[in-house]
Amino acid sequence: MNFASLPDRRASLDPDGAAVSDGRQALTNVQLLRRVQAASRHLQDLGVGPGDVVALRLTNRVEFVLLLFAAWRLGATITPVNPSMTDIEVARQLTDSGARLMVSEDGETAVADGTAVLAVGELHDAAAEPDQAPLADPSALALLIYTSGTTGVPKGVMLDHANIDAMADMGRRALEVGPADRCLLILPLFHVNGIVVSTLIPLLAGASVTIADRFHPETFFDVVERERPTFLSAVPTIYSMLAALPDQVRPDTSSLRFGVCGAAPASAELLTRFEARYGFPLIEGYGLSEGTCASTINPVAGPRRAGTVGLPFPGQEIRIVDADGSEVPPGVEGEVVVRGPNVMRGYLGRPEETAKVLVDGWLRTGDVGRLDADGYLTLVGRSKDMIIRGGENIYPKEIEDVLVGDPSVLEAAVIGVPDEKWGEVVVAYVQPRPGSTIDPSALQSLCARSLTGFKRPTAFFVVEAIAKNPVGKIDKVSLRAAHTEVSARS
Known part of the structure; x- marks a missing residue:
């Protein structure tokens, strides 16, 4: 199923069925098709054609979805x-x-x-003449x-229609999504998760999409009770905030x-x-933009294993390899x-960097993990986040999982900082739950009970909020930079 023609298919099968809505408008399938055509x-008319790039600098709204399908209809590419x-x-x-056109919120230049x-x-909402057939x-x-640029200058991940068609079909089957x-x-539509998991998968399955306003934990469940959704996709930070209500x-x-x-x-304790409650x-899963969003997922109906990110999506293979590339x-x-x-x-335009991560048909993720005998994947951490203390490799996630087990801790971020003796030592930034106060001495005791000595943080920093990048991941690059700056002044 090529997504360029999906609006046509939905309008043909169920003209009056619900398609997509936001707080301003709700479109049926036939209305979606007409708006996409317009x-x-x-x-x-603005000169966009096959191979051109259209940039969407938009908040979450129906028009974002319309423009996805409109550009694909012409053989053009979307860059959010x-x-x-x-x-x-x-x-x-x-x-x-090389964007030819950018569609933006009103008033931008x-x-x-x-x-x-x-x-x-x-943006036109009615076509003066019939549009061309979908390409x-x-x-x-x-x-x-x-x-997101957490490891350097942002790079353009090229996903073709075969990629998104395959990923959406895998997701439809794995999540058992139906009409x-x-x-x-x-989640933001400028991220591949919002596009694929929350938009393309349900629309491919004949389901509908409700685009929520900006997330606020205090009003989130009001939206759930009003809209009656059957599923959603979010990041651990959002679920942590909801769990802390x-x-x-x-x-x-x-x-x-x-x-x-x-x-x-996400920690097993949070899940x-x-x-x-x-x-x-x-349902915890795992993936990268380079893999069109997702590669593993815990089963919706089958056995879920807390602490793992589940099994490969149907049609994907996962391996664990050593430094030489051997399984x-x-x-x-x-x-x-x-x-x-x-x-x-x-x-895009980076053949050398592409060659480093695409090796013999395999995507090298840079993530460290292990598979159990049944094929469930457990992530240990990012290889780039690994801390090396006196020759011992330390993965921050293990320590972060211990820290969020304390009832006063909402989130934790563990980083390595330079140390003259050990090369690096572990420090932890912790954010309290609303209405709670963190006791660093209690965290020290918790770590002493749960972690080998070299893994225990040498310092705890209590902060109001831990820095995030635009897609909700903890931004350890800025955290390290801020820590270095503060250390230099002290």
Whole structure:
């Protein structure tokens, strides 16, 4: 199923069925098709055609979805842009991607030479003439997703239609999504998770999508009770905030079958505590933009193993390899590598960096993990986050999982800092739960009970909030930089 023609298919099968909505408008399938056709004609009139790149600098709204399908209808590519980025950062992405057009919120102006700007409020909602038939080319570039830049300058991940078609079908099967489902979209649409898991998978399955306003823990369950979604996808930070709501918050969550938890590691304690309180399971998965979002998931109906990120999606293979690239046995830690039709074409304009991560058809993730005898994957940490203390390798996730087990800790981030004697030592940043006070001495005792001596943090820093990147992952690059700056002044 090529997504360029999905609106046509939905309108043909169920014209009056619900398709997509936000707080301003709700579209049936036939209305979705008509709006996509109008937007496609508008883009075509602005000179957009096969191979062109259209940038979307938009908040979560129906028009984002319309423009996805409108661009694909013409054989064009979408590159989502984080609306909160600075003009310098936006200009860099527009220049690197070669974007012909940027669709932005009303009132914004051009930030890069050669890129025209269309205000979203000016987007046509009715076509003066019929649009062209959808161009269905599996090899055409569908999405150009820029990595978050936590390991350097953001790179454009090239995902073609074959990639997104494969990933959406894998997700539909693994999550058992069908026409009766209703997805609540709360993650940003500038990230591949929001596009694939919360938009393309439900629309492919004949389900509908409700785009929520900006996430606020205090009002989130009001939206759930009003919209009655059957599933959603979010990051651990969001679930942690919901789990930290006052005990008297007891919403009706009976419509929800599950919540997908991904984009960053979650502790087994959070998953267990959340389900016990709210009555629906969190299904933890794992993936990268380079793999079109997801590579493993705990089963929706089968046995879930807390602390793991589940089994490979149907059609994907997972291996654990050592430094030489040789596969290691179950239970042995090594680098996670992935193979399947979802793996990216490469990084735009960066053949050398592409060659480093795409080796003999396998995507080298840079993540460290192990497989058990049944194929469930447990992540140990990012190889780039690994701390080396006196020759001992330390993965922060193990320590972070211990720290969030303390009832006063909402989130924890562990980093390595330079040390004259050991090379690096461990320090921990911790964020308290609302209404709680963190006692560092209690955390020291907790770590002493749970961790070998060399893994224990040498210092605890209590902060109001731990820095995140735009997709909700803890930003350890900025955390290390801030720590170094403070240390230099003291």
